[in-house]
Amino acid sequence: MSISVEMFYLITFLYLIHYSELDNEKNIKLMCIYILTEPEEQPLIFGLQFRVSSDVEHGRGMKVEADTMNIIDYGLADIAFC
Numbered sequence: 001m002s003i004s005v006e007m008f009y010l011i012t013f014l015y016l017i018h019y020s021e022l023d024n025e026k027n028i029k030l031m032c033i034y035i036l037t038e039p040e041e042q043p044l045i046f047g048l049q050f051r052v053s054s055d056v057e058h059g060r061g062m063k064v065e066a067d068t069m070n071i072i073d074y075g076l077a078d079i080a081f082c
Contacts, residue, residue, distance in 0.1 A: 027053035034081045036063065043067050047080030 034047035044066040051059050061080030063072040073079050 027051075031059065031077075032080065036081070045072065049077045049080035 029051045030048060031051050032047075032049040034049070036045045036047055037043070045063055046066060047061060047063050049059060049061045059077035060075070061077040062074040063079060064070065065072055
């Protein structure tokens with residue numbers, strides 16, 4: 001599966017605005033993308049780590065299944081790479 005960077009950012013942003021804690025967040029920045037599965041493994045799972053101005057120390061993270069774009073887990077930044 002291949003998507004453009006612009007589409008990836010748009011999808012990520014749309015997911016983030018669904019979480020009530022980020023509804024009023026003005027400063028969300030994607031800091032890192034982690035590929036959590038080996039290329040030959042299915043499904044491909046990646047982690048997204050964000051900086052949010054309301055919690056700069058801990059940030060936010062999520063795991064996403066690439067094929068369905070379902071959010072598997074969401075929480076503090078360490079969710080993105082654990």
